[in-house]
Amino acid sequence: MRETQNIAVDDDARLIPMWSIVVAIAAFVGVEYYFWMVLPEHRHHPGAPLGLRIYFNLSWGLLAALYSLMIGYVSKDAPRRSMSARFWMMLCFVMPGGIGAVLYFLLRQPLVSRCMACGTFVQSEFHFCPQCKYQLTASCGTCFRTVRVTDQFCTCCGHELGTADVPARLQVMGN
Numbered sequence: 001m002r003e004t005q006n007i008a009v010d011d012d013a014r015l016i017p018m019w020s021i022v023v024a025i026a027a028f029v030g031v032e033y034y035f036w037m038v039l040p041e042h043r044h045h046p047g048a049p050l051g052l053r054i055y056f057n058l059s060w061g062l063l064a065a066l067y068s069l070m071i072g073y074v075s076k077d078a079p080r081r082s083m084s085a086r087f088w089m090m091l092c093f094v095m096p097g098g099i100g101a102v103l104y105f106l107l108r109q110p111l112v113s114r115c116m117a118c119g120t121f122v123q124s125e126f127h128f129c130p131q132c133k134y135q136l137t138a139s140c141g142t143c144f145r146t147v148r149v150t151d152q153f154c155t156c157c158g159h160e161l162g163t164a165d166v167p168a169r170l171q172v173m174g175n
């Protein structure tokens with residue numbers, strides 16, 4: 001899922017937001033409370049040995065906490081890749097057993113880079129910065145497809161790049 005309109009994000013912010021840490025701690029405490037306080041009252045016979053119970057109860061608590069941290073991470077990481085944070089947070093939340101998180105790591109886009117002139121986040125396929133019009137990629141002046149800076153002719157339309165009008169490859173070379 002891509003969200004091309006809104007890709008300006010604050011990169012100073014931590015990748016795991018505060019709210020997800022708070023939710024993670026709350027989830028851990030909640031799960032522990034449930035397993036130690038609520039569940040035993042509904043049981044009439046003694047359950048598993050204590051060591052095993054500590055192991056399982058802590059595991060479930062940590063899993064719940066991890067789940068929250070994961071969603072928090074996705075909420076910060078997805079915008080850096082111009083992916084929809086809301087969509088992926090939903091998916092991570094809904095899919096059982098962390099499948100959403102696995103899918104996220106398999107399908108996530110590369111990081112978007114920054115405009116050298118103004119620092120706006122830009123995707124790799126952008127030719128110009130959407131904020132300051134700085135030319136990010138060399139492109140053909142006729143068909144506007146991406147070309148290499150060293151190309152003499154456009155590989156798509158055969159246009160001679162040395163004579164190109166703006167946006168031309170020579171702009172990138174600084175001539």
Ligand SMILES: [Zn+2]
Pocket residue numbers: 115116117118119120129130131132133134
């Ligand atoms: Zn810019």
Ligand SMILES: [Zn+2]
Pocket residue numbers: 140141142143144145154155156157158159
């Ligand atoms: Zn061309």
